[in-house]
Every structure is written in structure tokens, then in C-alpha cells.
Amino acid sequence: MHRQGGLFAGERGFALLMVSPGLLVLALTTTFPLAYLIWSSFQNINLAMPFLDGFAGLDNYRDMLSDGRFWHALQLTGIYTVSSVFLQLVIGLGLALLVMQIPTGQWLFRIVAILPIVLAPVVVGLFWRTLMLAPEFGIVDFIIRTLGFESVNWLGSPTPALVSVILIHTWQWTPFAFLVLLASLASLPLDVFEAARIDKANAFQRFIHITLPLIRPAIIIVVIMRSMIALSAFAAIFAATGGGPGTASEILNLYAYKTSFVELNFGYGSALAVSLLIITLGVSGILFHLRTARRS
Amino acid sequence: MKNRDSTKYLRNATLFALASILLFIWVFPLVWAVVVSLKSEAEVLAYPPRIIFEATAQNFKDALFGGVSILPSLITSLIVSTATTILTILIAVPAAYAFARLELRGKKWLGFYTLATQMVPPVGLVIPYFLILNKVGWLDSYQGMITVYLTFSLPFAIWLLVSYMEDIPREMEEAAFLDKANRFQALWHVILPQVRGGIAVTIIFVFLNAWNEFLFAVQLGGNTVRPVTVAMYNFVSVEQTLWAKLSAAALIAMVPMIIIGITAQKQIVKGLTVGAVKGGGRQ
Numbered sequence: 001m002h003r004q005g006g007l008f009a010g011e012r013g014f015a016l017l018m019v020s021p022g023l024l025v026l027a028l029t030t031t032f033p034l035a036y037l038i039w040s041s042f043q044n045i046n047l048a049m050p051f052l053d054g055f056a057g058l059d060n061y062r063d064m065l066s067d068g069r070f071w072h073a074l075q076l077t078g079i080y081t082v083s084s085v086f087l088q089l090v091i092g093l094g095l096a097l098l099v100m101q102i103p104t105g106q107w108l109f110r111i112v113a114i115l116p117i118v119l120a121p122v123v124v125g126l127f128w129r130t131l132m133l134a135p136e137f138g139i140v141d142f143i144i145r146t147l148g149f150e151s152v153n154w155l156g157s158p159t160p161a162l163v164s165v166i167l168i169h170t171w172q173w174t175p176f177a178f179l180v181l182l183a184s185l186a187s188l189p190l191d192v193f194e195a196a197r198i199d200k201a202n203a204f205q206r207f208i209h210i211t212l213p214l215i216r217p218a219i220i221i222v223v224i225m226r227s228m229i230a231l232s233a234f235a236a237i238f239a240a241t242g243g244g245p246g247t248a249s250e251i252l253n254l255y256a257y258k259t260s261f262v263e264l265n266f267g268y269g270s271a272l273a274v275s276l277l278i279i280t281l282g283v284s285g286i287l288f289h290l291r292t293a294r295r296s
Numbered sequence: 297m298k299n300r301d302s303t304k305y306l307r308n309a310t311l312f313a314l315a316s317i318l319l320f321i322w323v324f325p326l327v328w329a330v331v332v333s334l335k336s337e338a339e340v341l342a343y344p345p346r347i348i349f350e351a352t353a354q355n356f357k358d359a360l361f362g363g364v365s366i367l368p369s370l371i372t373s374l375i376v377s378t379a380t381t382i383l384t385i386l387i388a389v390p391a392a393y394a395f396a397r398l399e400l401r402g403k404k405w406l407g408f409y410t411l412a413t414q415m416v417p418p419v420g421l422v423i424p425y426f427l428i429l430n431k432v433g434w435l436d437s438y439q440g441m442i443t444v445y446l447t448f449s450l451p452f453a454i455w456l457l458v459s460y461m462e463d464i465p466r467e468m469e470e471a472a473f474l475d476k477a478n479r480f481q482a483l484w485h486v487i488l489p490q491v492r493g494g495i496a497v498t499i500i501f502v503f504l505n506a507w508n509e510f511l512f513a514v515q516l517g518g519n520t521v522r523p524v525t526v527a528m529y530n531f532v533s534v535e536q537t538l539w540a541k542l543s544a545a546a547l548i549a550m551v552p553m554i555i556i557g558i559t560a561q562k563q564i565v566k567g568l569t570v571g572a573v574k575g576g577g578r579q
Contacts, residue, residue: 015398022391030413036424118557120508183569232417235510273420
């Protein structure tokens with residue numbers, strides 16, 4: 001096609017030279033530890049009882065199948081991911097549609113929406129645990145009591161704790177969905193809407209038949225990206241409830257973490273992490289498949 | 297007609313009110329943190345919470361220069377985040393260039409591999425890294441922490457940079473080749489100036505993610521390498537009720553991120569949406 005510079009014989013050679021440091025680093029920093037994780041999931045590695053260490057075969061996985069806490073964590077992972085992604089999408093899309101109608105001042109929404117996104121999740125978890133949700137002194141409790149309701153121990157009782165960690169995650173990441181969808185809406189061609197208006201389609205029909213199909217790629221991207229993050233959410237839950245009370249907000253991610261670093265059972269912790277890895281790759285595979293299959 | 301105007305006005309007012317409520321919910325925790333950080337610890341525990349009080353800067357002084365100063369942690373975070381960012385950019389730019397613009401055998405699979413590494417749940421890495429770094433003696437070390445941070449920064453940076461590099465018209469490179477430039481010169485003189493904006497966005501994202509990271513920091517760090525996110529967590533668990541000092545420390549740690557966020561707001565949104573708005577992004 002074009003002549004090659006003397007320094008690099010061919011395009012392929014040059015491409016290989018450019019790409020190999022990156023791939024090498026990825027292989028060493030990601031693939032090797034993952035292989036190690038899979039290996040350790042077939043071992044007994046317990047820093048509290050090192051004399052039992054050794055090859056375990058499928059024992060860890062067999063234990064997992066009969067471990068009620070694992071199934072509970074798996075269920076919570078599903079609830080946490082589906083409900084928080086759903087809420088982010090619905091609120092984010094609703095707000096984006098609202099803001100599109102506002103003639104001036106959109107910049108204010110864009111600026112405010114950036115704030116939760118740039119905060120460290122651990123800070124978000126800590127703020128909600130103390131300033132917002134703490135019984136007695138938290139502002140949410142204050143509002144609830146002012147309105148005449150009973151004080152709720154948001155993070156200290158099981159169901160409110162799960163609801164709280166879902167809402168905290170939703171609070172932090174809805175702005176992401178909002179900003180992506182707002183940008184997508186802003187890039188739509190106006191003439192399509194004009195044509196529909198001439199056809200006397202009402203606002204709801206316009207939304208269902210025109211807007212929604214046009215922004216579907218953006219919606220699917222939001223769902224994919226947010227699902228991946230929700231599946232391995234850690235810092236905010238860890239800071240707010242630590243997975244508790246008991247195991248009430250312990251998603252699989254936290255269970256794998258605690259098994260390894262609190263109970264020091266790294267073998268079983270590895271097996272739990274492998275199961276989360278498989279679930280994450282499976283979910284992303286399905287979502288990516290949906291994206292390509294539906295596009296025509 | 298007049299009636300229609302007033303319903304339209306009412307509708308707009310409702311929309312604006314609704315949107316403002318959501319706006320308020322997002323901004324409130326931060327505003328409240330600022331308020332609390334200016335209170336004395338005794339004032340924090342007053343019920344009902346007071347809006348009017350004597351403001352004090354003591355919490356900020358304590359957080360920076362007091363007994364549990366976060367200053368060393370801020371420096372640690374700065375070192376780790378900066379080193380991670382520099383390394384990531386150095387490795388990711390050439391890789392992204394190859395993926396976006398060069399012929400490469402198995403490119404599709406290599407691209408898929410890069411994307412897949414980005415999806416690995418961090419807990420699946422922190423466990424083997426703890427065991428490996430423990431054996432190598434790299435726990436609580438800068439080189440260990442920076443290596444681990446490459447696991448999430450590198451795939452992300454490559455992926456983001458590819459989107460920017462794909463947008464450059466072929467003709468620009470062709471022109472450079474006609475001028476007898478070699479591949480490397482074309483990258484250096486033609487491509488890089490064009491993707492300066494994309495590189496800036498990538499730097500912002502990588503730095504932000506490294507600064508805010510917690511799981512690796514808390515488990516693979518220690519007394520030598522204690523990033524600021526861990527310092528804050530320790531703060532609240534040790535000093536249960538010192539909310540005012542926690543708020544002050546958290547605000548100090550987050551102010552750089554908030555400044556970056558607000559000043560680079562446009563670029564960040566562009567980075568978030570680079571795949572989404574183009575109509576699906578990467579195949």
C-alpha cells in the first residue's frame with residue numbers, strides 16, 4: 001500500500017512492536033494472577049491453619065454448592081445489581097428527558113452530576129454511614145423524625161441495610177447514566193421529531209417509537225458498564241455496612257473478600273472469587289450479545 | 297391561547313421543580329459535609345442539628361497537622377496515582393495506536409482480550425496479588441501497589457484511546473508517508489498531536505480512578521504505602537464519633553478530584569460517552 005520506513009520493516013512488525021509492551025504487561029499483571037487465583041481455588045490455603053494446606057481438588061467448589069451463605073450472597077448480588085442498575089437507568093433517563101426540556105441552565109445539572117462521580121466510593125460510603133444515615137444524628141433520620149415517623153436504624157437492621165446500600169450505589173452512579181443519556185439525547189437529529197409532530201404523534205408515542213430506538217445503543221452501553229461495576233461494588237458497601245448486619249448486605253464480592261482476608265481461608269475465598277468472575281464474564285457476554293444481535 | 301400558555305408555564309415549572317429536587321439530592325451530602333466539617337465535635341452532636349453555629353477551621357488544621365494527619369497519605373496517593381498514570385500512558389498509547397490504525401494478526405482477539413481484562417472483578421485480583429506479593433515481599437511497597445493499579449488503568453486507557461485514534465482521518469497519515477516519514481514519525485508527528493485531547497481525558501480518568509481506589513489500597517498497602525482512601529477509613533473506625541474531623545479529612549482528599557471534575561467536566565462526559573454516542577462504539 002505505502003512504502004515502509006527503513007527503521008521498521010513492515011506494518012505488521014511495527015504493530016507488534018507497538019502492541020507487545022501493553023499485552024505483555026496485561027498478561028503479567030492480570031492473566032497471571034487470574035491463573036494463580038484459579039490454581040488457588042483448587043487448594044487448601046488457610047493462613048490460620050497452614051498445616052492443612054495442600055491440594056484440595058474440587059473440595060472448595062463442592063463446599064460452595066452446600067454453603068447457604070454463598071447462595072444468599074449470590075441472591076443479594078442479583079438483587080443489588082438488577083435493582084441498582086434499573087434505578088440508575090430509569091432515574092437517569094427520566095432526568096435527562098426533563099433537563100432536555102429546560103431551555104437554560106443545563107450546565108448546572110452537568111456540573112452537579114459530575115460531583116458524585118468523582119468522589120471515592122469509600123468516601124461516599126463513609127458520608128452516608130455517618131452524616132446521612134446514622135441513627136439519632138444523621139440528617140435522614142432527622143428528616144424522618146421531623147415528619148413524624150419512627151426513627152429507622154438504616155444500616156443496623158437487615159432489610160433497611162440492603163435497601164440503603166442499593167440506594168447509596170444508585171445515588172453515586174445515576175449521574176453517570178444521566179450524563180451519558182443526556183449527551184445521547186442531545187445528539188439526536190431534530191427533524192425526526194418534527195416529522196412525528198406533524199404526524200400528530202403525542203409525546204409518549206414519540207418517546208416510545210422514536211427516542212427510545214435512537215438512544216438504545218447508549219442505554220445498552222449504560223447497562224453493560226453499570227452492571228459490571230455493580231457486580232464488583234466494594235468500597236461503599238464495605239464502608240457503610242461491612243456487609244452487615246450479619247450477612248444482610250453481603251454480596252458475593254464481599255463474601256469472597258471476607259472469607260480470604262478476615263477468615264484467612266484463601267482457598268475457599270479464591271473459589272468464591274472464581275464464581276464471581278464466571279458470573280461477570282457470563283453477564284457481560286450476554287449483554288454484548290444482546291447489543292450486537294438487536295442492531296439491524 | 298392564553299390558557300395554553302399558562303398550562304405550559306405550569307408544566308415547565310413542575311419539570312424544573314422535579315429536576316431541582318434531584319439536583320438537591322446529589323449536592324446535599326457534599327454540602328452537609330462542608331457544614332459538619334466547620335463545626336466543633338460537640339456542635340455536631342446537637343439535636344436538632346443547627347444551621348447557625350460558630351464556624352471553626354480547627355478540623356482542617358487537625359486533619360492536616362494534628363495527631364492523625366492525613367498529609368503523609370496524601371503524598372502517598374499522589375506518588376501512586378502519578379506513577380500509575382505515567383506508566384499507563386506510556387504503555388497504552390502505542391498499543392492503542394496499533395489496535396486502532398495498524399494491521400495486526402489476531403487483532404480482533406487481542407482487542408477482545410484487552411476488553412475482557414477490564415471486566416475482571418477486583419476481588420478476583422486482590423486475593424492472588426496478596427499471596428503473590430507476600431511471597432515476593434512486595435506487600436506494602438510502592439512498586440507492588442503501582443503494578444496492581446496497572447490492572448485496572450491499562451485496559452481502560454487502551455480502550456479509551458482506541459476510540460479517539462479511530463476518529464483521525466487516514467489521509468493525514470498518508471500525507472506523512474508521502475513525505476517519507478516512517479511509521480514512528482507518523483505516530484509522533486501526526487497522530488499524537490491529533491489525540492492530545494483524548495490523552496488528556498485518559499490521564500484524568502486514570503488519575504481519578506487511582507486516587508479513589510480502595511480495595512487494593514486497604515489490603516495490599518500498610519504503614520509505608522497508605523493511600524488517602526485507607527487513611528480516611530481508618531479515621532472513622534478508630535475515632536467512631538469524630539464526624540467533623542472525618543468530614544474535613546474527606547473534603548481535603550476529595551477537593552483535588554472535585555476541582556478536576558468541575559474544570560474538566562466537558563472532557564469527562566466526552567470520555568464517558570465516547571462509545572455510547574457514536575452509536576455502539578467498539579465492535
